[in-house]
Amino acid sequence: MAHSKPNKISRRDALxxxxxxxxxxxxxxLPPSWSKPGVEVGVLPVHAQTSVLxxxxxxxxxxxxxxxDACFDGQNIGLTxxxxxxTAGILLRYALTYTVTGxxxxxxxxxxxxxxxxxxxxxxxxxxxxxxxxSSGAGTEGTLTVVWSFVNLTDGTNTVSQDVDIVIxx
Amino acid sequence: xxxxxxxxxxPGFQMETLEGEIVLLHPAYxxxxxxxxxxxxxxxxxxxxxxxxxxxxxxxAAYPESAGAIAVDVPQTIQELLxxxxxxxxxxxxx
Numbered sequence: 076m077a078h079s080k081p082n083k084i085s086r087r088d089a090l091x092x093x094x095x096x097x098x099x100x101x102x103x104x105l106p107p108s109w110s111k112p113g114v115e116v117g118v119l120p121v122h123a124q125t126s127v128l129x130x131x132x133x134x135x136x137x138x139x140x141x142x143x144d145a146c147f148d149g150q151n152i153g154l155t156x157x158x159x160x161x162t163a164g165i166l167l168r169y170a171l172t173y174t175v176t177g178x179x180x181x182x183x184x185x186x187x188x189x190x191x192x193x194x195x196x197x198x199x200x201x202x203x204x205x206x207x208x209x210s211s212g213a214g215t216e217g218t219l220t221v222v223w224s225f226v227n228l229t230d231g232t233n234t235v236s237q238d239v240d241i242v243i244x245x
Numbered sequence: 246x247x248x249x250x251x252x253x254x255x256p257g258f259q260m261e262t263l264e265g266e267i268v269l270l271h272p273a274y275x276x277x278x279x280x281x282x283x284x285x286x287x288x289x290x291x292x293x294x295x296x297x298x299x300x301x302x303x304x305x306a307a308y309p310e311s312a313g314a315i316a317v318d319v320p321q322t323i324q325e326l327l328x329x330x331x332x333x334x335x336x337x338x339x340x
Contacts, residue, residue: 084303084306085306086306086307086309088306089303089304089306089307090307092303093286093290093303093304093307096289096290096292097285097286097289097290105286105307106282106283106286108308108310108311109283109304109308109310109311109314109315109318110281110282110283111283111314111318112280112281112283112284112286112287112318112319112321112322113280113281113283113284114278114279114280114284114322114325114326115278115279115280116276116277116278116326117276117277117278117279118276118277128257130256130257132256159255159256159257233256
């Protein structure tokens with residue numbers, strides 16, 4: 076990005092970057108001089124409040140769980156989705172796919188690879204998926220993809236997806 | 246405030262401009278943030294791709310006469326948004 080070495084940029088370039096970063100959305104004209112930032116945070120008045128709309132956040136990294144006999148029983152992968160604000164009982168839909176890039180394999184759990192889960196009090200759901208090689212001698216290699224979305228659009232509307240590289244060498 | 250952290254607004258904020266100042270609304274949190282131009286500049290530069298130090302350097306290059314104040318104001322403002330919770334997210338690397 077153009078700002079990677081800001082300590083070496085000229086004032087002219089800095090103003091250009093600021094205009095690009097702020098001009099379209101926030102500030103039609105950059106202030107001629109620096110003004111001490113003032114930020115006030117408040118709560119929307121009741122009449123302006125809407126029903127709580129949640130947001131699916133970027134998923135935390137998937138966990139490759141201990142799978143001692145992955146060639147026969149498959150590799151277990153721990154997947155997590157997180158919503159904000161944290162709320163219990165929000166239904167999330169998951170859809171898993173496995174794209175093979177090497178020896179064949181498939182999702183053997185959960186079956187079917189789509190379903191719904193309810194968030195806990197921390198606004199999280201946890202899902203364990205299993206990818207199993209078609210041939211225990213060949214292993215498998217591919218990408219497991221999970222797409223999370225809200226079951227009820229009144230709870231939230233965005234979706235997030237996560238790719239997990241799978242390599243089971245046998 | 247560590248200068249090597251990368252801040253960005255929490256997802257879901259809607260920004261409105263009013264006479265050079267900004268108002269940020271978050272319908273999920275029922276939060277409203279009002280900021281003057283200085284705060285608006287900092288907010289706009291918190292894109293998850295710039296560290297706190299880079300934001301300071303950029304603003305200092307743009308307003309060299311206020312470099313000393315900017316070095317204090319930027320981390321202070323980000324820290325204030327952090328301490329009030331949920332307005333801004335931060336981590337040790339680009340988002």
